[in-house]
Amino acid sequence: MLDLLTALLLSPSxxxxxxxxxxxxxxxxxxxxxxxxxxxxxxLVADWPGMxxxxxxxLTAHVDTLGAMVKEIKGSGRLKLSPLGAFxxxxxxxETCKVMTRQGRVLTGTILPxxxxxxxxxxxxxxxxxxxxxxxxxxxxxxxxxxxTRALGIDIGDAIVFDSRVHVADSGFxxxxxxxxxxxxxxxxxxxxSLHAQGLQPSQPTRIHISHYEEVGHGAATGLxxxxxxxVAVDMAAxxxxxxxxxxxxxICAKDSRGPYxxxxxxxxxxxxxTEGIPHKVDIYPYYxxxxxxxxxAGGDARVALIGPGVDASHHYERTHIxxxxxxxxxxxxxxxx
Ligand SMILES: [Zn+2]
Numbered sequence: 001m002l003d004l005l006t007a008l009l010l011s012p013s014x015x016x017x018x019x020x021x022x023x024x025x026x027x028x029x030x031x032x033x034x035x036x037x038x039x040x041x042x043x044l045v046a047d048w049p050g051m052x053x054x055x056x057x058x059l060t061a062h063v064d065t066l067g068a069m070v071k072e073i074k075g076s077g078r079l080k081l082s083p084l085g086a087f088x089x090x091x092x093x094x095e096t097c098k099v100m101t102r103q104g105r106v107l108t109g110t111i112l113p114x115x116x117x118x119x120x121x122x123x124x125x126x127x128x129x130x131x132x133x134x135x136x137x138x139x140x141x142x143x144x145x146x147x148x149t150r151a152l153g154i155d156i157g158d159a160i161v162f163d164s165r166v167h168v169a170d171s172g173f174x175x176x177x178x179x180x181x182x183x184x185x186x187x188x189x190x191x192x193x194s195l196h197a198q199g200l201q202p203s204q205p206t207r208i209h210i211s212h213y214e215e216v217g218h219g220a221a222t223g224l225x226x227x228x229x230x231x232v233a234v235d236m237a238a239x240x241x242x243x244x245x246x247x248x249x250x251x252i253c254a255k256d257s258r259g260p261y262x263x264x265x266x267x268x269x270x271x272x273x274x275t276e277g278i279p280h281k282v283d284i285y286p287y288y289x290x291x292x293x294x295x296x297x298a299g300g301d302a303r304v305a306l307i308g309p310g311v312d313a314s315h316h317y318e319r320t321h322i323x324x325x326x327x328x329x330x331x332x333x334x335x336x337x338x
Contacts, residue, residue: 005182008024008186009182011023012100013063014064015065016159018063018212021182029192032193034046047207048205049205050205051203052204056205056207057204058228059231060232060295062212063210064085065182066085069159069160076145077143081135081136081160085216096108107139107141112137112138113125114135115134139154172322172323173319177317183309184234187308187329188210202336204229218294219291220300228302231292232265233295233304234332235290238314248279249323249327250307253288253308258293269335272331276334290306292306
């Protein structure tokens, strides 16, 4: 699971440019002979036959992450940005990044406020806002004009990838950007691989659905079967002040800011975690939406629940622990065979 998670975290995949991470997930599914394929939209899906077939299920998680696009090339040759997904510019200030051009060139740089040097701007910097207007990318090239930057092949609409800086500590903590939701993808793939290795089959036909537009709200709007009965979304749990979730449990989410999840399926998962002795919490996320709701809002007619590992400092430089990942993978495996 950790190897796969690391490979996913190192694969660029801002929303709209998630191809490299989808390739990693597809290779993992193909290694299990699950017939992985892409829909027209590009969602990665695979179908695992079940022992019975009266209650078709699906698991979904998303590989797309926060990122940005080149909005404008400034007269200085630096790049103005348009955000992909919802985050605060403070959370990426000073972060290193890559610019992926349409021609396939990759250039490195740093995300900085236009006033970055204390020695130049002094106390003026104290109140300098961090907005779409004031943040820029300083590319690691000798450019001082718009024309010089354009000559490198950089253009409006190019993807900006935030470096994930993944680190697995001996203590079991994994810190990285984009654990949301590559941790969820790794948990699903690990659970499947584990059942597969034991020669087990899910109790019901199960679609594995890896989406790539979750951060903009429509990842799981398509790509799920018409006759679906249960959808379990696997996505990060919100850790912080007032939250029950932590980095050592799987959380079953009762409600987020878009409303409650399906009460019966939520109860079933809480009961299953309790019966199997899986470390778990139940929680509510105050500023959060998931692909489960994207499916419902697109007209999906199945029971929907949300589970996932606790992630600290979400949409910032995130962290979780191997215990939360393990508990999440265990609950997924228990659900598949239940
Ligand atoms: Zn997410």
